[in-house]
Amino acid sequence: MKVKHRFATSYCQVEGKLHKTLACNDKECDCSDHSCSNVSRSQECPPKCKKSCKNQFSRTRMDPIPFVIADAGEKGKGLFAKTHISKGTRLLYYAGEIISKAESLERLEKYEAEGVEHNYLYECGQFVCDPTKYGNAGKYANNSCYPNLETEQWKIHGTHKGYRAIFFTAVRDIPKGDELTIKYDFECDPSIERKCFCGEEICTGSLNKLPSEPNKRSKQSSGGASEKKKAKKS
Numbered sequence: 001m002k003v004k005h006r007f008a009t010s011y012c013q014v015e016g017k018l019h020k021t022l023a024c025n026d027k028e029c030d031c032s033d034h035s036c037s038n039v040s041r042s043q044e045c046p047p048k049c050k051k052s053c054k055n056q057f058s059r060t061r062m063d064p065i066p067f068v069i070a071d072a073g074e075k076g077k078g079l080f081a082k083t084h085i086s087k088g089t090r091l092l093y094y095a096g097e098i099i100s101k102a103e104s105l106e107r108l109e110k111y112e113a114e115g116v117e118h119n120y121l122y123e124c125g126q127f128v129c130d131p132t133k134y135g136n137a138g139k140y141a142n143n144s145c146y147p148n149l150e151t152e153q154w155k156i157h158g159t160h161k162g163y164r165a166i167f168f169t170a171v172r173d174i175p176k177g178d179e180l181t182i183k184y185d186f187e188c189d190p191s192i193e194r195k196c197f198c199g200e201e202i203c204t205g206s207l208n209k210l211p212s213e214p215n216k217r218s219k220q221s222s223g224g225a226s227e228k229k230k231a232k233k234s
Contacts, residue, residue, distance in 0.1 A: 004136050010100035011127055014160065021157040023049040031055035043155035044165075058093050058156055058165055067091065067180055069140050075197055076118070077140045078179050085174040091149065094122055094138040094166035096131030104128035125153065126162030141168060143207060144181035144198040148174050151182060 021043050024036050032054040034040045045055040066085050072078030085091070099107070104121055107130060111119050120139040122129045131139040141149065150171045153164035168182065181198070184207055194207035 004134060005095050006097045006134055008097050008099045008103065010103040011098045011160065011163075014100055014126065014162070016126075016160050016162055019043070019155050019157060019159055019161045019163070021046045021155070024053070024055075041155075042153065044157060046157040057090055057167060058154075062091075067137070069137055072142060072179060073197075075142050078142045078181075079137060079140050081174050081176050081178050081180060084176050085170050085180075087170050087172050089170045090167055091170065091180065092136070092138045092141070092168040094124075094129055094131070094136075094151075094168065096120070096122075096129045096135035096139070097133075098124065098127050098163065099130055101126070101128055104130065107132075122166060124166050125164035127160070129166065138166075138168065141180055141182050142198075143184040143196060144179075144200060145183070145196065145203045146198070146200045147181040147183045148172055148178065149180055149182045 021038055023046055024031050024038055026036070027050065029036050030052045031039060031045050031049065036045070036055060038045045039055055044058060045053050047056070047059065049055070066081060066083050066089070067079045068082045069077055070080050101123075108119065108121065111132065116132065118132075120131050120135070122131075129135075148171060149168045152167045152169055154167055155161075156163065156165050159165075168180075174180065196203055196205055196207050
């Protein structure tokens with residue numbers, strides 16, 4: 001899947017140095033686990049690392065793509081596994097326009113005035129990723145009170161030191177056909193109720209509330225999601 005990133009003017013206007021990552025010095029290391037000094041620091045290796053380097057997710061095209069965008073009923077569109085996905089598999093780089101936090105507030109007001117039903121703004125360190133009009137499939141990952149994906153923040157060589165790439169990784173084995181879900185971390189007005197439709201036994205019924213038993217799952221549910229009007233997440 002092609003990652004569609006665009007660094008907006010407001011990103012470029014934020015003062016700060018670029019992050020620089022040194023290549024792993026261990027010739028026997030393929031940079032696939034925490035034995036790699038960069039992986040242990042949640043930062044990608046630079047492009048010029050060794051040929052065997054596997055710590056290049058933001059620059060790697062996943063082929064074949066193990067999921068598909070499909071109808072998720074009352075939740076709108078969602079992501080569904082089209083093959084078995086193993087625990088620990090990194091699936092997505094949340095992509096979009098990278099903007100300053102100040103511009104993100106302006107865009108939220110603009111989208112509301114335009115009647116935009118869903119927004120997908122996601123905090124990525126000191127910045128915000130906005131895939132509303134420019135991005136990839138990551139914006140279709142719906143909410144669940146028992147998500148099968150987790151979000152990870154990684155430093156990327158050559159980007160602003162305050163920027164963090166958002167990766168989606170499987171937290172358990174995911175059977176073919178299950179919906180791929182995350183847990184939204186809202187910054188929202190508590191007076192505005194946002195319904196959750198994930199269908200889990202521990203579902204709170206609201207995006208404003210966290211489940212009390214995050215490790216318990218309904219036997220009748222194979223995944224789940226919520227409405228997709230998201231606030232910023234971190």
